Amino acid sequence: VKRIGRARPQPRPLRFTATSRDERAVANLVTELPDATPDDLSVERVWRRLQSPDPGPSRAWRWATASVLATALAVCAGLLWLETAKPKADILLAEGGLFSSASAASWAPARRGDPLAAGASVRSDRSGRGVLRVPGVAALILDTDADLALVRLGRSTVLRLERGAVTARVIKRSRGERFVLLAGDYTVTVVGTLFSVTNASDGRVAVSVNEGVVEVEGRGNLWRIEAGHRWSSDSSEVVVGSEISEARAALLAAAMSAPRSPELAGLFSAMVRADCVPTPVPPVAPDAPIPAEIPPAEAIVPPVAAAGLSQATSVRRRHGVASSPLLAAAEATTRRDERPEAPRPLTMNQPAIAPAPSPSTPVRERDYYAEALNLARHGEHSKAASVLTQALAAGRGPRDLELYQLALLKQRHLSDPQGALDSLQGYRKEFPGGALRQEVDLSIVESEVALGRSEAALAESARFLAQHPQSERADEVRVLRGDLLRQAGACEKAAAEYRAVSGGPALDDALYYWAYCQRQLGDSASAAAALRDYLVRFPAGRHLDAAREALGR
Amino acid sequence: MTLRSFVALDEGVPLEQADLLVRCLAGDRTAQRSFYERYARFVLRTARRLGTPPEETEDVAQEVFTVAFRKMGQFHGGELSTWLYRICSHRVHHHHRARRVRQTFARLFGDAPQAEETQSQERAAARRDAERRVSEILALMSAKKREVFVLFEIEGLSGEAIAERVGCPPDTVWSRLFHARREFARIGRARELLERSRSGT
Numbered sequence: 001v002k003r004i005g006r007a008r009p010q011p012r013p014l015r016f017t018a019t020s021r022d023e024r025a026v027a028n029l030v031t032e033l034p035d036a037t038p039d040d041l042s043v044e045r046v047w048r049r050l051q052s053p054d055p056g057p058s059r060a061w062r063w064a065t066a067s068v069l070a071t072a073l074a075v076c077a078g079l080l081w082l083e084t085a086k087p088k089a090d091i092l093l094a095e096g097g098l099f100s101s102a103s104a105a106s107w108a109p110a111r112r113g114d115p116l117a118a119g120a121s122v123r124s125d126r127s128g129r130g131v132l133r134v135p136g137v138a139a140l141i142l143d144t145d146a147d148l149a150l151v152r153l154g155r156s157t158v159l160r161l162e163r164g165a166v167t168a169r170v171i172k173r174s175r176g177e178r179f180v181l182l183a184g185d186y187t188v189t190v191v192g193t194l195f196s197v198t199n200a201s202d203g204r205v206a207v208s209v210n211e212g213v214v215e216v217e218g219r220g221n222l223w224r225i226e227a228g229h230r231w232s233s234d235s236s237e238v239v240v241g242s243e244i245s246e247a248r249a250a251l252l253a254a255a256m257s258a259p260r261s262p263e264l265a266g267l268f269s270a271m272v273r274a275d276c277v278p279t280p281v282p283p284v285a286p287d288a289p290i291p292a293e294i295p296p297a298e299a300i301v302p303p304v305a306a307a308g309l310s311q312a313t314s315v316r317r318r319h320g321v322a323s324s325p326l327l328a329a330a331e332a333t334t335r336r337d338e339r340p341e342a343p344r345p346l347t348m349n350q351p352a353i354a355p356a357p358s359p360s361t362p363v364r365e366r367d368y369y370a371e372a373l374n375l376a377r378h379g380e381h382s383k384a385a386s387v388l389t390q391a392l393a394a395g396r397g398p399r400d401l402e403l404y405q406l407a408l409l410k411q412r413h414l415s416d417p418q419g420a421l422d423s424l425q426g427y428r429k430e431f432p433g434g435a436l437r438q439e440v441d442l443s444i445v446e447s448e449v450a451l452g453r454s455e456a457a458l459a460e461s462a463r464f465l466a467q468h469p470q471s472e473r474a475d476e477v478r479v480l481r482g483d484l485l486r487q488a489g490a491c492e493k494a495a496a497e498y499r500a501v502s503g504g505p506a507l508d509d510a511l512y513y514w515a516y517c518q519r520q521l522g523d524s525a526s527a528a529a530a531l532r533d534y535l536v537r538f539p540a541g542r543h544l545d546a547a548r549e550a551l552g553r
Numbered sequence: 554m555t556l557r558s559f560v561a562l563d564e565g566v567p568l569e570q571a572d573l574l575v576r577c578l579a580g581d582r583t584a585q586r587s588f589y590e591r592y593a594r595f596v597l598r599t600a601r602r603l604g605t606p607p608e609e610t611e612d613v614a615q616e617v618f619t620v621a622f623r624k625m626g627q628f629h630g631g632e633l634s635t636w637l638y639r640i641c642s643h644r645v646h647h648h649h650r651a652r653r654v655r656q657t658f659a660r661l662f663g664d665a666p667q668a669e670e671t672q673s674q675e676r677a678a679a680r681r682d683a684e685r686r687v688s689e690i691l692a693l694m695s696a697k698k699r700e701v702f703v704l705f706e707i708e709g710l711s712g713e714a715i716a717e718r719v720g721c722p723p724d725t726v727w728s729r730l731f732h733a734r735r736e737f738a739r740i741g742r743a744r745e746l747l748e749r750s751r752s753g754t
Contacts (some may be wrong), residue, residue, distance in 0.1 A: 003738070010712050014734065022738040038594055038597035038601075043593045050615060051582075520591060
């Protein structure tokens with residue numbers, strides 16, 4: 001091909017060969033060019049300039065000015081970038097005694113939305129809890145009686161847990177983007193996971209992993225803890241079993257979302273509720289000793305998932321069945337602290353400066369709330385209610401939790417809906433913006449239903465839907481309203497309520513009863529269609545037999 | 554590189570040329586003047602043909618000779634005019650780029666470069682409109698296409714001569730020329746710099 005190409009005649013300039021209009025225009029333009037031969041004067045001028053090269057102060061000055069300006073511009077841009085790109089964390093939710101400090105020098109009550117820069121610390125007392133977010137990196141639940149310092153935020157995130165417990169969800173980190181949690185002598189390095197870390201006041205550390213992998217390094221050893229396992233520093237063994245509740249996991253997942261999730265408050269209250277509500281007591285050996293006396297509150301791990309011990313482990317520990325050496329040691333600590341002559345000394349991990357009220361100040365007063373929870377877990381609901389009533393009268397402890405817990409006991413175990421309603425109304429009055437408000441509103445509806453006051457229940461449920469339109473319990477409330485209206489004979493209104501149910505488990509009832517209402521209203525065709533739809537959607541539904549019977553199958 | 558090694562290594566350099574270069578490197582003003590007189594017109598003409606505005610042509614020539622005298626030790630044989638052409642082409646390209654930056658800033662700040670404009674206007678009478686338009690188009694072309702277009706269409710060099718000067722195979726010259734013509738016409742059309750020529754046809 002090349003040979004053939006070379007054989008062809010070489011192109012000629014356009015002024016000889018132009019054919020198209022553009023080519024002719026170009027050729028004309030080129031032809032019009034004047035002779036570019038320089039004159040002698042020009043040649044001489046250049047030579048003179050070469051002989052006495054003018055350093056060109058003006059040009060040098062221009063360059064210098066430009067350099068200075070460019071440098072200044074770069075510095076300004078760099079500063080601006082540093083300011084805007086400064087990594088920050090924030091407090092998503094705060095409840096009770098939660099405090100923050102920019103430099104660990106002065107503490108101020110933490111509020112929702114407060115920004116936290118690197119170097120800040122967050123601390124909770126026995127009534128305080130918080131959800132923190134490091135945007136794009138992690139969300140953390142700071143439990144009661146905990147102290148967390150944000151050592152570094154940015155490409156690598158380093159936190160230091162001085163004491164207490166945190167549960168964290170961390171997004172998958174790429175190489176070089178480390179998420180490190182320092183707890184005592186141990187370094188917990190995260191790849192991307194859901195985990196909790198406890199730093200007990202005496203320096204013992206426990207880690208529980210729900211998802212992903214966590215590496216713990218300390219005292220010359222390295223442990224790799226995989227999902228579904230936990231580890232404690234006193235046994236130094238990784239054992240099966242994670243202790244993070246689903247409520248916590250759901251809350252953290254919502255907290256990770258970039259726009260603030262409307263479900264956060266509800267999930268938070270659900271988590272608190274899950275931590276508070278007695279869980280099924282695990283099998284206990286008949287001869288397992290049950291402490292006759294409830295140890296002082298300060299001496300035990302705080303009641304609500306405090307010190308990183310989940311409900312189940314707390315229950316086991318209180319039954320004297322320590323699940324791990326850490327718990328056994330905690331038990332020992334508890335007993336040691338019970339001795340009046342041996343007050344617990346402050347350890348290295350405890351903060352030097354504490355907010356008022358100091359979460360680390362030894363308190364020797366009775367913890368009614370913990371006592372009541374313990375009783376409730378053992379099925380002694382009347383005594384638990386009595387203790388909570390005493391607590392409320394004494395004005396001690398977390399009043400909001402006490403009111404809510406008392407209401408639950410009365411509503412679910414003591415068949416006292418009026419008493420429950422009084423407690424719930426008390427909560428609503430004293431804590432109009434409390435974290436448990438949504439749960440309280442729902443419980444009020446349930447109490448009104450239990451009291452047989454349909455009108456009041458309908459009014460309360462309407463209020464609930466108006467105040468918590470995004471609640472995950474809204475569909476349940478709609479079904480409840482539908483039931484109340486249906487029982488009152490208002491099938492049309494009931495059908496409207498059932499129809500408003502968007503999905504989820506509540507749809508089972510909603511669809512069936514909507515069909516029922518349609519039949520009552522005389523629209524058999526719609527009712528039959530809805531029932532057929534029901535059979536398709538819920539092949540194992542609660543109303544399966546009734547639906548089949550209604551369809552004559 | 555010392556003068557001795559320069560002469561010893563570059564055996565392809567003609568003796569007369571080598572002698573001139575050695576003396577230039579030694580700082581012999583007479584030799585430098587001789588060298589300058591031999592190539593000054595070539596450099597000035599090349600700079601202008603490559604689209605340098607007349608008011609900048611002498612600046613380019615000064616820069617070319619400054620570089621040439623400084624880097625004469627790096628000349629490794631061949632035609633001195635080719636070597637100077639390469640230097641000239643680089644300097645012209647640099648000037649085109651600097652001019653575009655200046656014009657961009659002038660547009661950004663809504664302020665035309667007064668000094669240059671004034672200078673241009675003062676000399677506008679002395680230069681032909683066609684040259685201005687060709688310069689404007691050439692300034693917007695890529696360096697490689699500009700070179701080939703100028704050397705072939707304006708200077709009338711052969712393909713082999715152009716290949717030697719720009720340092721590429723002859724086939725590449727024709728390929729570049731093909732694209733250079735199209736680019737020249739496209740820019741001329743876009744900037745309406747061909748209009749007058751069209752009307753003249």
